Amino acid sequence: MRDIHTDEIISAIENLFIDANINLPENVYKAISDAVEKERSPVGKEVLKELLRNADAARQEHMPICQDTGVAVTFLEVGQDVHIVGGGLAEAVSEGVRRAYKKGYLRKSCCHPFSRKNTGDNTPPVIHAKIVPGDKLKITVLPKGGGSENYGEVRMLVPAQGRDGVKTFVLEMVKKGGPNPCPPIIVGVGIGGNFETSAMLSKEAIMVPIGERNADEELAAMEMELLGEINRTGIGPQGYGGTVTALDVHIRMVPCHLASLPVAVNIQCHAHRIREMVL
Amino acid sequence: MTGKARRTDGKRNSYSMEKKIRTPLEGDVIRLLGAGEKVLLSGYIYTARDAAHKRFAETIKAGGQLPLELKGQVIYYCGPSPAPPGRVIGSCGPTTSSRMDAYAPKLISLGLKGMIGKGRRSPAVRDAMKQHEAVYFGATGGAGALISRSVVSAEVIAYEDLGPEAVVRLEVRDMPLFVINDIYGNDLYETGVERYRSGPLY
Numbered sequence: 001m002r003d004i005h006t007d008e009i010i011s012a013i014e015n016l017f018i019d020a021n022i023n024l025p026e027n028v029y030k031a032i033s034d035a036v037e038k039e040r041s042p043v044g045k046e047v048l049k050e051l052l053r054n055a056d057a058a059r060q061e062h063m064p065i066c067q068d069t070g071v072a073v074t075f076l077e078v079g080q081d082v083h084i085v086g087g088g089l090a091e092a093v094s095e096g097v098r099r100a101y102k103k104g105y106l107r108k109s110c111c112h113p114f115s116r117k118n119t120g121d122n123t124p125p126v127i128h129a130k131i132v133p134g135d136k137l138k139i140t141v142l143p144k145g146g147g148s149e150n151y152g153e154v155r156m157l158v159p160a161q162g163r164d165g166v167k168t169f170v171l172e173m174v175k176k177g178g179p180n181p182c183p184p185i186i187v188g189v190g191i192g193g194n195f196e197t198s199a200m201l202s203k204e205a206i207m208v209p210i211g212e213r214n215a216d217e218e219l220a221a222m223e224m225e226l227l228g229e230i231n232r233t234g235i236g237p238q239g240y241g242g243t244v245t246a247l248d249v250h251i252r253m254v255p256c257h258l259a260s261l262p263v264a265v266n267i268q269c270h271a272h273r274i275r276e277m278v279l
Numbered sequence: 280m281t282g283k284a285r286r287t288d289g290k291r292n293s294y295s296m297e298k299k300i301r302t303p304l305e306g307d308v309i310r311l312l313g314a315g316e317k318v319l320l321s322g323y324i325y326t327a328r329d330a331a332h333k334r335f336a337e338t339i340k341a342g343g344q345l346p347l348e349l350k351g352q353v354i355y356y357c358g359p360s361p362a363p364p365g366r367v368i369g370s371c372g373p374t375t376s377s378r379m380d381a382y383a384p385k386l387i388s389l390g391l392k393g394m395i396g397k398g399r400r401s402p403a404v405r406d407a408m409k410q411h412e413a414v415y416f417g418a419t420g421g422a423g424a425l426i427s428r429s430v431v432s433a434e435v436i437a438y439e440d441l442g443p444e445a446v447v448r449l450e451v452r453d454m455p456l457f458v459i460n461d462i463y464g465n466d467l468y469e470t471g472v473e474r475y476r477s478g479p480l481y
Contacts, residue, residue: 040475044475046317054421061424063423067360067369067371068358068423105369233472234474236472239398239468241470242471243475269421
């Protein structure tokens, strides 16, 4: 067994959320930079250049990339030989989030669903924990904005709808969102499992590095087909019209029940903020 | 061409067709704006989003006085992140405008001339813009750090209790925007998308 103190976890979470909100990952910066070359619309090109200038401004001025610094989505891969000491794991994550959003001057975007009263410290975070072999704790943070999250959906398709049904559903969601989820977007598609598994897979899919293809050839081809079709919708950067609507599409698939074909679509905005650390 | 990751200088602006305008917006300026044009806006604008709009509507319904005189003014759908020490404002990009669609036609009829946000507007809002000569500008969503550089001053003028949703009077200088809906019924979300669409009907 290896002991990990909650103080270490609190401080890691605090640093990760501040860093993620301010510094756009290099590969996302590069993807937008490449998109400037690919985009055919002059307005679209200008928007993409604004996004690069924005990433530069955020880094230089230590300012959040976007004012919507999101709900604090946190993924934990807890090694089965890890022993957490000093307090509860979930409480440690919450405390780290509380400190990050205060110290980092990040916007608190969490409220009561009906009264809309702000919780005041961006808690509770969304925590997904998985038990894995080993004695390490891997933390991945994904501050997720509301504009893109609003265009996600889980749908239980009829098995006969198959691949085409999945593609139609994904395109329908992209078109429904149009300019609202801040294109160029990253599209995550989760297929199989059950109702909640498909949703989790779609979230994991948006976290796959841009440009990385699924190991399964059929799914890799489907990712490319979907990316092509999404970029032919004409939506373009910010929805002002153009040829770069999505930076990438990722699919994650697992087996499902004989009677079901669960599919989930999760959309990520161009400000794809993600950071990870292993303790 | 495949570009390598490249840093821009963070200041220069290469778009050639930009037009400088000032608030309050007057009819002669508004009539010259066309969907798809880039503008640099200067002067005072007011932030208001979901909760502030709800209060505006309640105030109007009760026959009360709004915290700002709407005539010729521009409302920015924005809930900024907190200002770090020594800064005027935090990151301050636009939020999705459609959530304010239920309230916008009334405000337009009372003299509001401009709205800044992101995303499509409802037919009712577009009709009100045509009828009362108002325009809708898009600020680039997710470019809040860049937009904050255009903000010269910020002062909460109402609903401080709403936190990030309070009404803030911003003085802006050369805020980069695109005209989405002009007073002639043009909509960049329709014309722009139609122009670059090569797949099935969008």
